[in-house]
Amino acid sequence: MRTWILPLAAGFALNASAEVTFTKEIGPLLHEKCASCHRPGEAGPFSLLTYEDASRKAKTIVRVVEERSMPPWHAVSGQVPFLHDRRLSEDEIKMMAAWVEAGMPRGEGADPVPPRFPEGWTLGEPDIVLTMPEGYPVPAEGSDIYRNFALKLRLPEDKWVKAVELRPSARAVVHHSLFFLDNTGTSLAQDGKDGKPGFKGMGFRRAGSLGGYVPGATVQFLPADYAMAMPKNSDLVLAMHFHPSGKPEIEKSTVGIYLADAPPARDLANLQVPPAFGAGMKINIPPGESNYVVRDSFTVPVDVDALSVAGHAHYLCREMRMTAKIPGGSEIVLLGIDDWDLNWQDRYIFEKPVRLPAGTVVESVLRYDNSAENPNNPFSPPQRVRWGHESTDEMGSITLMVSPAPGQSREVLAEAAKKANFEVLGAIASQPREALTLALARRMKGLDVNGDGAIEAAEIPAIHRQRAMKFDRNADGRLNKEEVQGLLESFRTGEGV
Numbered sequence: 036m037r038t039w040i041l042p043l044a045a046g047f048a049l050n051a052s053a054e055v056t057f058t059k060e061i062g063p064l065l066h067e068k069c070a071s072c073h074r075p076g077e078a079g080p081f082s083l084l085t086y087e088d089a090s091r092k093a094k095t096i097v098r099v100v101e102e103r104s105m106p107p108w109h110a111v112s113g114q115v116p117f118l119h120d121r122r123l124s125e126d127e128i129k130m131m132a133a134w135v136e137a138g139m140p141r142g143e144g145a146d147p148v149p150p151r152f153p154e155g156w157t158l159g160e161p162d163i164v165l166t167m168p169e170g171y172p173v174p175a176e177g178s179d180i181y182r183n184f185a186l187k188l189r190l191p192e193d194k195w196v197k198a199v200e201l202r203p204s205a206r207a208v209v210h211h212s213l214f215f216l217d218n219t220g221t222s223l224a225q226d227g228k229d230g231k232p233g234f235k236g237m238g239f240r241r242a243g244s245l246g247g248y249v250p251g252a253t254v255q256f257l258p259a260d261y262a263m264a265m266p267k268n269s270d271l272v273l274a275m276h277f278h279p280s281g282k283p284e285i286e287k288s289t290v291g292i293y294l295a296d297a298p299p300a301r302d303l304a305n306l307q308v309p310p311a312f313g314a315g316m317k318i319n320i321p322p323g324e325s326n327y328v329v330r331d332s333f334t335v336p337v338d339v340d341a342l343s344v345a346g347h348a349h350y351l352c353r354e355m356r357m358t359a360k361i362p363g364g365s366e367i368v369l370l371g372i373d374d375w376d377l378n379w380q381d382r383y384i385f386e387k388p389v390r391l392p393a394g395t396v397v398e399s400v401l402r403y404d405n406s407a408e409n410p411n412n413p414f415s416p417p418q419r420v421r422w423g424h425e426s427t428d429e430m431g432s433i434t435l436m437v438s439p440a441p442g443q444s445r446e447v448l449a450e451a452a453k454k455a456n457f458e459v460l461g462a463i464a465s466q467p468r469e470a471l472t473l474a475l476a477r478r479m480k481g482l483d484v485n486g487d488g489a490i491e492a493a494e495i496p497a498i499h500r501q502r503a504m505k506f507d508r509n510a511d512g513r514l515n516k517e518e519v520q521g522l523l524e525s526f527r528t529g530e531g532v
């Protein structure tokens with residue numbers, strides 16, 4: 036049996052050549068770093084709470100921690116530390132390997148007691164709990180499904196929200212979900228109309244957004260000065276993306292909403308670089324191309340505090356990086372991901388807000404690999420991949436959540452962000468396929484400028500109007516959802532406008 040000498044630098048025992056045991060080192064480490072997901076009812080496929088749990092999986096554990104695929108955490112250490120960093124230190128990884136090599140000694144004394152997690156809810160009992168009245172059946176096979184579910188909420192007053200937790204009943208198939216508010220009643224009226232729970236398309240006017248859910252992300256409260264607005268009489272809309280898992284599942288989500296006691300002291304804004312999930316970047320990756328780069332930047336017009344950062348892309352993305360070039364020369368890496376994995380789209384929260392003075396250039400660079408060497412390539416052999424909503428299409432952008440510094444104008448910030456979005460729309464307008472796909476999806480309210488769920492002729496860029504309006508089958512001067520669907524189909528089948 037090899038005895039592992041604990042390194043001095045690790046701050047463990049200074050003199051001893053100590054044996055690593057479950058009771059002393061490994062148990063507490065698994066409880067701290069793994070049990071949040073590896074316990075009954077959570078996202079991890081098995082529990083890692085007891086000696087038996089750990090020794091049964093010992094070899095795999097060492098493999099995944101050495102590869103650093105577990106605990107899931109993809110941001111590299113930069114200059115800016117993140118809150119709740121899940122990474123293991125080099126010493127912790129060595130310690131796990133040494134324990135397994137030594138034959139997994141249990142050690143003296145009682146096993147450590149697993150931490151007590153709040154029953155169910157990560158942040159304790161929510162102020163409001165909503166559950167889908169009926170489960171939605173997700174088939175075993177087939178393409179991805181986008182579907183919205185309206186949950187009746189209708190509070191009589193405006194409220195402010197500190198956190199939202201989604202608890203899917205079938206975690207394996209929920210690829211992600213966005214949370215929107217609708218205070219018009221449209222969503223609830225549409226829900227179930229086609230015979231199944233929920234409704235298709237984004238045919239409702241958004242009164243706000245409450246963030247979203249991705250697997251493995253840590254649910255947490257917004258910092259003290261911040262909250263998200265929830266206008267009175269709103270219903271909550273879950274815009275869900277399902278990815279069939281090979282076996283039929285029924286998804287019946289429960290959502291917990293945590294309210295703030297008072298309106299927030301400061302404003303929040305999301306700066307997406309590039310905007311619209313990269314829709315305007317003409318993403319078009321030839322098969323075999325291993326170094327396809329998407330790059331965009333945004334100049335911050337006022338002093339802001341950056342609070343958190345999150346990337347979004349699909350299978351082919353390999354790396355992404357967001358940097359801030361501060362006027363005067365210094366550069367900060369806000370997010371660096373060297374091994375992008377679409378299953379772990381965490382939002383990384385800065386330990387302390389990062390002040391970015393007016394004039395700072397925030398730049399995103401994303402690299403894609405569409406070669407056969409990319410193990411995540413969904414196509415074999417590789418195929419041309421363009422921007423789109425299916426996970427086998429690509430997207431790419433990094434979102435920085437910021438707050439205008441005290442005394443700085445949020446209007447100036449909003450105006451600059453709007454202008455950047457507008458430039459993207461302009462770029463899209465020169466590309467019929469993307470333009471219309473985007474309009475349909477209305478990720479950023481697309482071309483549906485007045486937000487009524489249909490596309491008015493006037494909302495379509497002039498150069499495409501005539502061709503697009505050929506799909507106005509009932510000749511009412513606007514494209515309703517079905518007509519838009521027909522238009523989209525014509526692109527899919529290649530006979531596009």
Ligand code: HEC
Pocket residue numbers: 065068069070071072073078079080083092095096099100105106107121123251252378
């Ligand atoms: C944030 C949630 C989360 C945390 C924290 C986490 N895991 Fe996991 N783990 C998962 C999920 C989910 C899977 C299923 C596979 C996947 O989706 O990557 C998984 C899979 C695994 C597997 C199986 C991998 C395989 O290839 O079969 C092992 C082993 C594992 N985790 C060990 C650990 C260890 C050890 C820790 C702590 C040091 C840890 N995990 C922390 C969520 C987590």
